[in-house]
Amino acid sequence: MRHLLSISDLSKTEALQILNTAEELARVSDGPMKKLPTLRGRTIVNLFAEDSTRTRISFEAAAKRLSADVINFSAKGSSVSKGESLKDTAQTLQAMGADAVIIRHSASGAAQRLADSQWMTGSVVNAGDGTHEHPSQALLDAFTIRKHLAHGGDDLTGLHVAIVGDVLHSRVARSNVLLLTKLGAQVTLVAPPTLLPVGVESWPVKVSYDFDSIIESVDAVMMLRIQLERMTELFFPNAREYSRYFGLNKDRLKLMKPSAIVMHPGPMNRGLEITADSADSARSVILEQVTNGVSVRMAILYLLLAGSQEIGASE
Amino acid sequence: MSPSILISGGTLANGKKSDLLIKEGVIAEMGEKIEDKDAKRIDASNSIVLPGLVDLHTHLREPGREDAETVESGSRAGVKGGFTALSAMANTSPVADTAGVVEQVYRLGQAAGLLDVFPIGAVTRGLEGEHLAEIGAMADSMARVRVFSDDGHCVFDPLVMRRALEYVKKFDGVIAQHAQEPRLTQGSQMNEGIVSSQLGLKGWPAIAEEAIIARDVLLANHVQARLHICHLTTAGGVEIIRWAKARGISVTAEVTPHHLLLTDELARSYDPVFKVNPPLRTEADVMALREALADGTIDIVATDHAPHPAETKECEWQEASFGMLGLETALSIVNKTMVETGLMNWETVAQRMSYAPARIGRYENQGQELKVGAPAHITVINPTQVLRVDRDLVASRSRNTPFHGMELPGRILATIFNGTLVFEGGNA
């Protein structure tokens, strides 16, 4: 693995390798060994052209626990008219000797453009590109689900996951659909018809407009953040209607299986797509997702940077 | 005066073998095995001798964006692609919405002297879609504009389109519509479909094109005016044109070479060289367009040659400009997609790329059948030679060709304009 741009680049084996490595790292780095020398001497650059405190901090923590040097590069806006272009930024980072660039950008495909260009030679990690993908989020989501629900199994076979909300604009949804199905789970997307992409019929998922019809059969509910701006773009009439039909409220929470968990990639709109009691309930693993994020990101950085640049792992 | 030219050993579009002797700007003699020791000889063995190609849709960018292309560099790209006439679209800066600007473009074409540059005039002032531009003044100017288009923008207001269609009748003009319903394509980046759903790029639905075409053929019929549809890209649009023609509606349509070959799958690379307006569509659309070009539902091939400077293509998809180069590869692509597949023969190629576009644009001196006495606008192509597309070797000032690295069947050996050899291909 030289880059992590999209879940579709990973085979099932590679995805499981990341999860298993993360598991070991979680055990080690939360317990006996807080700091590891593994990436000492490497320079990792956080190139966040879009605001995101939590993902950036998560990657920064992951990199530092592996003793890498971290440089934070905030490049707001990306068009030539606003300042430095992606190309110029990349060439600057190359000149600075970056071994890896973790990029979050508002343009879909930005991470791939960076990786495919001749502008730099380091590894590229996609930390969220427009509405395309957010691979490390999907990996930490799968990690969390596996930990709670797989009962010792390696993958997610037999589990039913619902992803609820603005699928059309969600990179988290796209990455999760790819990864969860790759790991054997069954995925149902729940959204108003306006927020499902044309072409979703070709995805390996079930689609439902009716949250209540599937709530009792799911093992995990993943709520997506809904942006209020979508209202002005005519995707739904108002917040009240949206919450009524697609929000995770107390009533729906009660219908869930006893073992089912509630997830959210954050940040949450409490009261909109998820009520406060749902977010704070015993079923909620939302905070754990954040913790798991660091281990998963450590695993990604380890597998991309620690070894030589050949595909696959040895032993 | 240019030296005489003898094209020997070639085959005409109708399949007949014939030599051509060109003297003083016209075809002086035709027949088998012509001899002329003083003439410059062009070896056209294994080659097809076509009437000079006429492009009805070219962006020459001058005035205003000379960093991307000029009339002169565009002319050089044109003759390299076998064209003897180009039609300069009006979305320049300033917009070609007055006699002054179209005459400027016309004069630049004359000065370059490589082929005919026919300026296209805007339909509305500043391309804003609200008020009619000085259509009459442009028609009567030295540029003698007959084709009017806001290309780049859609004339979306139905009342404005109606008035424009009616008004140009006085000048024997035609409105060339860029069919794109703006409300359905705000921020759109690529064809709306399976690929766009996976890539997270905002979709451009086929219906945004088809809805305007449907409206405009009905309008054209109602006011009995000529209508031309630019760059048709969808199977649905083909159906509408077919329906309209069956009813005798006076509509013509064009297709670009890139829409005959490329699909939206190419967007998976996120390389903006594949970003174009209207966008690349699906395989099914490509097949429907080819069939329609073959059976004449689509009347012409037009390149929509759209040069862009490097910095607007070497960036993220969302930020990149829309458009592809097309002049230098057009005939090879038509050969690959239409002739080699058996869908068309060279006679039909001559129709679609020379006679018909000249007729639509009312270019009297162009698009004439090759016979003695006709003006010598000639394209010689050897379909057996390979064109290796290299973006660093194009004549255009810009490099945004989506065909870079491809090997296309057919190389232009010679382009003759008004009896002058303006391009010679040399050996492969």
Place this chain on the structure above:
Amino acid sequence: MSLALPAPDMARAITRISHEILERNSGSDSITLLGIPTRGAHLAARIAANMEAIEGKPVQSGTLDITLHRDDLRMRPPRALMPTVIPSLGVEDRNVILVDDVLFSGRTIRAALDALGEIGRPKTVQLAVLVDRGHRQLPIKADYVGKNLPTSPTQIIKVQFTELDGLDAVSLEEGGK
């Protein structure tokens, strides 16, 4: 290929090492055995079992994966991580016995010392190996050795444990190359 240590000899060597460790540390109370995966972990488990049989009480035993502390990571594709399990009393102020199957260049043990340093401060760190094959590249010495086996650097030592490989044996193979 030759059999350097057949199963019965292997068992006797492991028994002897177990006694030696107990002797030098005055019993098993202060001892924490840490096996280095993969085969060091199996060896540590055997030593722990022996000690429990001899002393009649449980022995602190676990594993210490050193992958993340290796100095040769960049020479190969990324390696899978093995489990690190530190027993309940930790390493602080304990006599830690690192256990590995073969001692060769010494780099694995150097990495183990680094890893141990992150975890805590043992009272002593001692090293028990089944085979010492020479060719040290660092100043590392084993305290307890099952068998000294002089080798040439190209030879390969193969250690097999029943739990993993189906049989107990130490064999010597020619390397080639």
